[in-house]
Amino acid sequence: RGGACARSGGKMASTAAGKQRIPKVAKVKNKAPAEVQITAEQLLREAKERELELLPPPPQQKITDVEELNDYKLRKRKTFEDNIRKNRTVISNWIKYAQWEESLKEIQRARSIYERALDVDYRNVTLWLKYAEMEMKNRQVNHARNIWDRAITTLPRVNQFWYKYTYMEEMLGNVAGSRQVFERWMEWQPEEQAWHSYINFELRYKEVDRARSIYERYILFGALAVLVLVHPDVKNWIKYARFEEKHSYFAHARKVYERAVEFFGEEHMDEHLYVAFAKFEENQKEFERVRVIYKYALDRIPKQDAQNLFKNYTIFEKKFGDRRGIEDIIVSKRRFQYEEEVKANPHNYDAWFDYLRLVESDTDAETVREVYERAIANVPPIQEKRHWKRYIYLWINYALYEELEAKASKRTRQVYQACLELLPHKKFTFAKMWLLYAQFEIRQKNLPLARRALGTSIGKCPKNKLFKGYIELELQLREFDRCRKLYEKFLEFAPENCTSWIKFAELETILGDIDRARAIYELAIGQPRLDMPEVLWKSYIDFEIEQEEYEKTRNLYRRLLQRTQHVKVWISLAQFELSGGQEERLQRCRQIYEEANKAMRSCEEKEERVMLLESWRSFEDEFGTDATKERIDKLMPEKIKKRRKLQAEDGSDAGWEEYYDYIFPEDTANQPNLKLLAMAKLWKKQQQESEAAAMDPDKDIDESQT
Numbered sequence: 001r002g003g004a005c006a007r008s009g010g011k012m013a014s015t016a017a018g019k020q021r022i023p024k025v026a027k028v029k030n031k032a033p034a035e036v037q038i039t040a041e042q043l044l045r046e047a048k049e050r051e052l053e054l055l056p057p058p059p060q061q062k063i064t065d066v067e068e069l070n071d072y073k074l075r076k077r078k079t080f081e082d083n084i085r086k087n088r089t090v091i092s093n094w095i096k097y098a099q100w101e102e103s104l105k106e107i108q109r110a111r112s113i114y115e116r117a118l119d120v121d122y123r124n125v126t127l128w129l130k131y132a133e134m135e136m137k138n139r140q141v142n143h144a145r146n147i148w149d150r151a152i153t154t155l156p157r158v159n160q161f162w163y164k165y166t167y168m169e170e171m172l173g174n175v176a177g178s179r180q181v182f183e184r185w186m187e188w189q190p191e192e193q194a195w196h197s198y199i200n201f202e203l204r205y206k207e208v209d210r211a212r213s214i215y216e217r218y219i220l221f222g223a224l225a226v227l228v229l230v231h232p233d234v235k236n237w238i239k240y241a242r243f244e245e246k247h248s249y250f251a252h253a254r255k256v257y258e259r260a261v262e263f264f265g266e267e268h269m270d271e272h273l274y275v276a277f278a279k280f281e282e283n284q285k286e287f288e289r290v291r292v293i294y295k296y297a298l299d300r301i302p303k304q305d306a307q308n309l310f311k312n313y314t315i316f317e318k319k320f321g322d323r324r325g326i327e328d329i330i331v332s333k334r335r336f337q338y339e340e341e342v343k344a345n346p347h348n349y350d351a352w353f354d355y356l357r358l359v360e361s362d363t364d365a366e367t368v369r370e371v372y373e374r375a376i377a378n379v380p381p382i383q384e385k386r387h388w389k390r391y392i393y394l395w396i397n398y399a400l401y402e403e404l405e406a407k408a409s410k411r412t413r414q415v416y417q418a419c420l421e422l423l424p425h426k427k428f429t430f431a432k433m434w435l436l437y438a439q440f441e442i443r444q445k446n447l448p449l450a451r452r453a454l455g456t457s458i459g460k461c462p463k464n465k466l467f468k469g470y471i472e473l474e475l476q477l478r479e480f481d482r483c484r485k486l487y488e489k490f491l492e493f494a495p496e497n498c499t500s501w502i503k504f505a506e507l508e509t510i511l512g513d514i515d516r517a518r519a520i521y522e523l524a525i526g527q528p529r530l531d532m533p534e535v536l537w538k539s540y541i542d543f544e545i546e547q548e549e550y551e552k553t554r555n556l557y558r559r560l561l562q563r564t565q566h567v568k569v570w571i572s573l574a575q576f577e578l579s580g581g582q583e584e585r586l587q588r589c590r591q592i593y594e595e596a597n598k599a600m601r602s603c604e605e606k607e608e609r610v611m612l613l614e615s616w617r618s619f620e621d622e623f624g625t626d627a628t629k630e631r632i633d634k635l636m637p638e639k640i641k642k643r644r645k646l647q648a649e650d651g652s653d654a655g656w657e658e659y660y661d662y663i664f665p666e667d668t669a670n671q672p673n674l675k676l677l678a679m680a681k682l683w684k685k686q687q688q689e690s691e692a693a694a695m696d697p698d699k700d701i702d703e704s705q706t
Helices: 002-019 040-050 066-086 091-103 107-120 125-137 141-154 159-171 175-186 192-204 208-229 235-246 250-264 271-283 287-300 307-320 323-344 349-361 365-376 392-405 409-422 431-443 447-460 464-476 480-493 498-510 514-525 533-546 550-563 567-577 582-602 606-623 626-635 668-695 697-705
Strands: 638-647 653-663
Touching (some): 091 107, 107 125, 125 141, 141 159, 141 175, 159 175, 159 192, 235 250, 235 271, 250 271, 271 307, 287 307, 323 349, 349 392, 365 392, 392 431, 431 447, 464 480, 480 498, 514 533, 550 567, 582 606
Antiparallel strands (some): 638 653
8 A cells, every 4th residue: 555655646746747847948138249248268267267177186095005905906907807898899998908017017917918909909000019019118029029020920011010120120239130020021012111221221231232132122123013003213213323323333323324214215204314314424524425315315205394304404514515505405495395386286387487497597407398398287277368378488488498598499499389289279379479489480590480480370360469570570581572461461350450551651651652651541541440540640641741742731631620620630730731831821820720719619528629729829929910819819718617416326416516617708609698797797896896995984085075
C-alpha cells in the first residue's frame, strides 16, 4: 500500500509539473543601443584583472613510504590502462603511458607498452620515433639499432627513420655501419636529398672516390628515370660537374658536362646546363670553347626558353669579346625575336620587313634568299588590293636585293616574272611592278623585253600610270612615233583624261606640228565628259596665245563663254584684251566688263558679280577717267546684314543666323529696297541729330537767337 501511494504521489507530482507553464522570454521593446557601450576588449581586460579564470593549483602530494608509492603507481597504471581500454587507437595515450613508465626508470615496462602499441598501429611514425629515442636516451644502443632496423624494414619510404639511423651510427663513430645503412637506403632509390646526404657523409670523411662513385650511381639512376619522366632535370649533372670542379678534377668536370649534353641531346635541351658549362669553361680561360657552347645552344634551344642564355652570352662578350662579337649576339637576339613574331602571325609584313633588313645587314646571300622565299610565300588570303599593298613590297625588295646586292640579273628577272604571274590582273594590278621590271630590262640593255612587258601590261590591265610610264620611256628613247601611237591608245582608253590630251598636244607643239596640236585640242574640247575641262581650255588658250593667234584666242573665249558664264572666264578675257593696242585694248576691255556685268545680272551667286565689279574697279582705277570711275562706283552694291531662320535635320527650329547680302543699284527689282534703305539712313541721321540737341540745349538757344 505504501508503495502504491508513493507511485500515485509521484504521478501526481509529474502531472503537476507537466501542467506547470514554462516562463516566456521577456521581449525587449527598446532595441536602441545603450549610451555606454562595452567592447570585447574591455571584457577580456576586466577578466584578466580580476583573474576569474585562474584555477588554484592542485595540492602537492608527498609520498613518504614505499606502500604509498606502490599505491600511487597502481592507481596511475589503472588510469592509463582504463584510458587505453576505452580507445586503443589513440596513440597519444600509449605514448604518455610509456613516457610515465620511463620517468620511473621502468624501462622494461615502457618497452612492453611500446611493443603493445606497435601491435595496435605499426604505421605510426611518431610511435617508432619515441620508442627509438627512449632507447637512445637510456644508452640502449643495440635495442635502438634493433628498433631502427625494424622501422626501416617495415616503413622503408619514411626518410626520417633513415636519417636518424645514419646519424646515430655516425655519432657513435660507426662509419662503416652508417655507410652500410646508406647503402641499404640507396637500394630503395630515394629522393635527391638522400643521395646528397650520402655524398656529404663521404665528403666529411674525405672519401672523394666513394663520393664520385655515388654520383655515378645517382646519375645512372637519373638516366633510368628519364625513360619514364621524359623531362629530366639537369641540376644533378651540374652538381656532379661542380663537385669535380671543386676538387680540382677539371678534366672529369668537362667530361661530365659533355656526357650531359650528349645524354639530353637536342630534344630536351636546357639552357641552365649550357650556361653552367660555359661558365666552367670561362673559369678555365677557354674563351673560344665558351663562344662555341653559347652559339651551339642558341641555335638549337627555342627562343622563349633562351632568355637567360642570351643574357649570359651578352655579359660574356662584353667582358671578353670584341665589338664584332657584341654586335653578333645582339643581332642573334633580334633575329630570334623576329622569328617569334613571324611565327605568331605570318601575314605581319612589317615584321618581315624588319627581319629582312636585319638579315641583309650581316648574312650571306643564301640565308637572305631563304628568308625572302619564306616571306613571299605568305600570300594574302583575300584578293583585294588593300591587303596586297604591303605584301607587294616584299617582291620589290627581293628583286632590288638580287640586282643591287647579289648582282644576279637572272634571278632578278625570275623574281619579277614570278611576281607578275602571281598577281590577279583581272581584279587589280600594280603598275609599279610592271614599270620596275621594264626599267630593270632597260638597265640590262634588253629593250625588246622591256617593251614586251609594258605592252603586256597595257593589254592585260591598262592603267593611267602604265601608259604614262611607257610614254615617258619612249620619250627618253626619242621614239616619237611610238609616243603618238601610245597617246592614241591612251586616249582611247581614257578620253576624259585632260592631262593626257594636254601632254599629247604639248608633244606635237615641241615637234613643231602646230596643226596636229590644234586638232588634238579641238578633239579634246569636243569630248562629252572631261575630268578637268577648265585646265584643258586654259591650256588651249595659252597655246593660241603662244602662237600669237589672238583672233582664234577670242573665238576660244567666246566658245567657252557659251558653255559657262563663270566670272573667272570673263576676267581672264578682259585681261587678255589688255594685251592689245593702247586705245584699242582699253576700249575692248571695258566692253568685256560691260558685257559681263549684263550677263551676270541673272546670276544667283552675288559674290561672283561682286568679284567682277571689283576687278572692273581696279581696272578703272589704273586706266580709267573720273567719269568711268564715278560710273563704276555707282554700280557697286550695298552690303547689308540679314537674318534667316535655320532648321535642324529633323525639321525642328534651330534658331537664326546672320549673313551678308548685296543690293545692286542696277537691278530695277531692288529699287524699292534702295529707297527704303535710303529712308532708313535719313531717319537714323535725324535721330542722331535730335539726340545731340537734347544733350546740348544751349547750342539750340544760341542758334535760334542768331
